[in-house]
Amino acid sequence: MAKDKKLVQSQNCNGCGICVTVCPTNTKLAKAEDFDVNTAKLAISVSNGAAVIDNLACIACGICTRNCPVGSLAIVPV
Numbered sequence: 001m002a003k004d005k006k007l008v009q010s011q012n013c014n015g016c017g018i019c020v021t022v023c024p025t026n027t028k029l030a031k032a033e034d035f036d037v038n039t040a041k042l043a044i045s046v047s048n049g050a051a052v053i054d055n056l057a058c059i060a061c062g063i064c065t066r067n068c069p070v071g072s073l074a075i076v077p078v
């Protein structure tokens, strides 16, 4: 997908992990028979108590931004 926008994260993240579960890219990866949460290229994951975005995997769909309880995520133009 051509990307003229990207997902960014602010300091507000509390590591709740909701974004990880609502992300359609992550869901698609999780359906693979050989899915391994430790090695999969998740679009967004939680590490050390905060969300980590993989902008190569993320398709900037914005679904996570609408589900984050503290408004930590946003889609911005690139």
Ligand code: SF4
Pocket (backbone or CB within 6 Å): 009, 012, 013, 014, 015, 016, 017, 018, 019, 020, 046, 050, 051, 067, 068, 069, 070, 071, 072, 073
């Ligand atoms: S970015 Fe939002 S939804 Fe994702 S872990 Fe942080 S607080 Fe939770």
Ligand code: SF4
Pocket (backbone or CB within 6 Å): 007, 022, 023, 024, 025, 026, 043, 044, 057, 058, 059, 060, 061, 062, 063, 064, 065
């Ligand atoms: S913008 Fe879409 S693809 Fe990217 S992390 Fe959020 S839900 Fe997943």
